Amino acid sequence: xxxxxxxxxxxVLSVWVVWIIVFVGLFVFNEISRRWKYVGLFSFLVLPIxxxxxxxxxxxxxxxxxxxxxxxxxxxxxxxxxxWLIRHVRGRNKLTGEEWRLADKKWALCxxxxxxxxxxxxxxxxxxxxxxxxxxxxxxxDQAMYVLGGSWNFMNGIAGILNIxxxxxxxxxxxxxxxxxxxxxxxxxxxxxxxxxxxxxLWNFAYTYNCLPGHxxxxxxxxxxxxxxCAFTVGKGAWLQHRAHTxxxxxxxxxxxxxxxxxxxxxxxxxxxxxxxFVVSFAALVANIAVLIYMIYKVVKTKRNPYLGELYxxxxxxxxxxxxxxxxxxRKVYRETQVQNFA
Numbered sequence: 001x002x003x004x005x006x007x008x009x010x011x012v013l014s015v016w017v018v019w020i021i022v023f024v025g026l027f028v029f030n031e032i033s034r035r036w037k038y039v040g041l042f043s044f045l046v047l048p049i050x051x052x053x054x055x056x057x058x059x060x061x062x063x064x065x066x067x068x069x070x071x072x073x074x075x076x077x078x079x080x081x082x083x084w085l086i087r088h089v090r091g092r093n094k095l096t097g098e099e100w101r102l103a104d105k106k107w108a109l110c111x112x113x114x115x116x117x118x119x120x121x122x123x124x125x126x127x128x129x130x131x132x133x134x135x136x137x138x139x140x141x142d143q144a145m146y147v148l149g150g151s152w153n154f155m156n157g158i159a160g161i162l163n164i165x166x167x168x169x170x171x172x173x174x175x176x177x178x179x180x181x182x183x184x185x186x187x188x189x190x191x192x193x194x195x196x197x198x199x200x201x202l203w204n205f206a207y208t209y210n211c212l213p214g215h216x217x218x219x220x221x222x223x224x225x226x227x228x229x230c231a232f233t234v235g236k237g238a239w240l241q242h243r244a245h246t247x248x249x250x251x252x253x254x255x256x257x258x259x260x261x262x263x264x265x266x267x268x269x270x271x272x273x274x275x276x277x278f279v280v281s282f283a284a285l286v287a288n289i290a291v292l293i294y295m296i297y298k299v300v301k302t303k304r305n306p307y308l309g310e311l312y313x314x315x316x317x318x319x320x321x322x323x324x325x326x327x328x329x330x331r332k333v334y335r336e337t338q339v340q341n342f343a
């Protein structure tokens with residue numbers, strides 16, 4: 001699937017060591033940005049402003065300026081800022097004296113699935129573009145990377161659309177209760193469980209392998225694994241938040257140091273094997289079809305609306321995440337009403 005840059009002095013060991021450094025760096029950055037409120041704000045507000053000035057001035061001749069890379073870096077950063085606001089913005093009603101939280105507002109909870117769907121659609125559009133314009137192979141006009149278009153692009157585009165359809169239970173998004181061990185107030189999504197995350201990871205890896213073949217070793221492998229490992233260990237239930245944090249910082253790094261990915265001993269290229277391209281995208285499509293079938297099965301069985309309520313409340317994994325939530329007052333009443341309405 002991949003070929004290392006032996007001509008520049010790379011070895012299997014050296015490339016794996018660098019991959020591990022990237023993975024650990026993303027994991028550690030996510031831990032720092034999620035646990036310390038103002039570190040997160042600096043990372044996703046102040047830092048992008050500083051870097052943007054550099055990208056469009058002193059680095060304008062070396063950084064990525066195509067629509068896709070710019071859309072990715074700014075949409076992922078916007079997601080991080082939105083999630084930060086949901087986690088930390090609160091106030092007090094001047095008339096009643098009651099405290100309110102942005103996380104309790106239903107309209108605010110529409111933002112996470114919206115920004116997620118937008119990011120997926122950006123990649124779906126890219127897959128379709130490569131499939132249509134680069135059948136048989138060609139160099140991308142906007143980033144000088146060779147791609148090999150084919151049926152795999154369209155399969156993976158369908159997988160991405162299915163991945164959006166199977167996003168459920170966003171009105172169940174809640175905050176993690178603070179403890180001496182974890183004061184992060186992570187944005188938990190109890191209905192976003194391991195099978196959806198696995199289907200997303202397969203789809204996104206296939207997308208990077210199809211459309212960013214020279215970057216897939218890092219942004220399709222290490223970058224996907226870091227938030228997934230966090231979501232199943234120290235940051236349980238907050239996969240989307242972890243994904244946004246790691247994606248945003250990676251995009252900022254790639255914009256600032258593009259040579260790390262494109263040249264030198266640690267650049268890793270695709271073998272451009274049609275068999276590998278087909279198998280990866282086919283696996284992503286099958287996984288997302290399976291999640292869709294399971295979602296439909298649960299809807300029919302429980303008679304719950306997967307978009308207005310939560311669908312997987314009877315699963316042990318959902319209940320484990322839900323037990324971490326900090327819910328009081330109106331939020332608790334609202335959720336109990338939803339359970340009654342869709343039970």
